[in-house]
Amino acid sequence: MDTILCDELLLEIFNHLPPPPSPSLSLVSKRWRRLFRSSTTSLSLHLPSLSSSLCNFLSSHPYLSSLSLSITTTKTTTYVDQILVCVSNSCPNLKNFTFLSAHFTVLQIQSLPTSFYGLNGLNISLSRPICFSWLSQFGCLKSLSVLCTGKNDNSVEFDSMGDEMMMMKNIDGGLKLESVCLTGVKSGDFSLNWLWRNCKKVKTLKLKSCEGIGGTSYFSDFIKCLNNLQEVELRKSRTIVDVVLLNLIENCSSLNSLLVYDGGSRESLLQFITQSRCKMQKIDLRLPLDLDNSHLFAMAENFRGLVSLRFESCCLVTGEGLKTIGRALGSSLEELALISCDVVDKEPGLLATVGQCLKRLRILDLSYNEMLLDKEINLMLVSCNDLFELKLRGCPRLTNATTLSIAKSCKKLESVDIMFCSKIGVEAVELLLLSSPRLRLVAVEQNKLSDVARSRVSNYFIKVVV
Structure with a gap:
């Protein structure tokens, strides 16, 4: 076999194999290892220490276009x-x-070899003091993600040059950045103003665990950055959520996707x-104490084109609000997630009623509703028989009856998650796999896969997530 197939045919076979067995290809022979490495375009490595063979290893992957390195060493x-x-x-x-890496600094990134300047995407952790003027060297960069680490006691080092930095000429045409993700920004990181002033093409903005967005005297720079979003x-950034939402109202008309986790206020969200x-x-919201029916009524009135609606741990939402959403968005909504939402457990028949309204539903996520019963989900599935993705992870009261209902009602199903559903047994998983002709991904415990199920998974290239 090793000598009969040419390199091109072997590579074509490699490309059609599912992800789990791919690394084992390099163990067949030296030729297969060489071909597999030469065809690899993405690699992720964790480096506890520097190895002399690292360069040789990377060199054996000549077509790498994406590389992720994580370093935990405490060395210099x-x-x-x-x-x-x-x-x-x-x-x-x-x-x-x-x-x-905890030791990556602004001075180091300013001294990077010129080969890095052609990057399209950069994801780094950067130790304080922080500045962003080095971005002017990365003329091709479209995606930037920065995790700000360390105390901001020394950020005054850059602030002392604030006037000089703020008077720097803008980059001609601005940066080419289309996606910006910032994590761990503190209220004293005023150097963000340079970034905002030169971001004119940003379409995606992600702020995680952020306390500020730059100096208030240059707030207009941030506002201009919102125009094309x-x-x-906004994740765990309670101190800035209201400011961002209110400015989106006035300065952005192109927004089509909003995620807010653990932050904000009822008033600013309702106003938005x-x-x-x-x-x-x-819209994706995880706001246990800041989301109620008034927000759902407003969505039903003003956001009639919603395609995806996700709620997590929203304990103040009731069946009345969800039914209103169902009636208003029945002709557009394709994805609904009610993750760990009390209303699913408290109001019998709610899921069936909502399911009857949402005729276009394709993705349903009811994960971590610990009191969810077979009857409730099964009545909904009768109406939602066009689903191609279903997640029931962490619903311990569901039994084999649910898998039987899935097999009967969801003939178009391509992905299902039944992890941590303790009452769903081996036979039910086997039945689900045999009765779902389009299934390509299943999340389930390994000990629930019978020999017949494993054979089905192998023969039909079904990916199993455990």
Whole structure:
């Protein structure tokens, strides 16, 4: 076999294999290892220490376009410099680079080899003091993700040059960034103003665990950055959520996706929903104490084009609000998630009523509703028989009856998650696999896969997530 097939045919076979067995290909023979490595375009490595063979290993993957390195060592920055030089020399085709190290500083990124300047995507952890003027060297960069680490006691080092930095000329045409993700920004990180002033093309903005967005005297720079946004994510950033939402109302009409987790206030969220000029398609909210029926009524009135609606741990929402959503969005909604939502457990018949309204539903996520019963989900599935993705993870009261209902009602199902459903047994999983002709991904415990089920998984290239 090893000598009969040419390199091109072997590579074509490799490309059609599902992900789990792929690494074992390199163990068949030296030729297969060489071909597998030469066809690999993405690699993720965790480096507890620098190995002399790292450069040789990377060089054996000549077509790497995406590389992720995570370093936990407590050694000095010299160690980081050595790794960066190694990556620069060994990965000439690199376009997306993730580098997570506690010792990566602004001075180091300013001294990167020029080979990095052609990157399209950069994901880094950056130790304070922080500045962003180094981005002017990355003329091709479209996606930036920065985790700000360390105390901000020394950020005054850059603030002392604030006037000089703020007077720097804008980059001609601005940065090419289309996606910006910032994590761990503190209220004293005023150097963000330079970033906002040069971001004119950003379509995706993600702020995680952020306490500020720059100096208030230059707030207009941030506002201008909102003009072309299409997607906004605000996670655990309670101190800035209200400010961002209220400014989105006035300065953004292109937004179509909003995610807010663990932050904000009822008033600002309601104001955004009622006054926004945006044609929203996706809303994802995890706001246990800041979301109630008034918000759902407003969505039903003003966001009639919603395609995806996700709620998690929203304990103040009731069946009345969800029924209103169902009636208003029945002709558009394709994805609904009610994750760990009390209303699913408290109001019998709610899911069946909502399911009858949502005729276009394709994705349903009811994970971690610990009191969810077979009867409730089965009555909903009778109406939602066009589902291609279903998640019931962490619903311990569901039994084999649910898998039987899925097999009967969901003939188009491609992905199902029944992890941590303790009352669903081996026979039920086997029946589900045999009765779902389109199934391509299943999340279930390994000990619930019978020999027949394993054979089905292998023969039909079904991916099992455990």
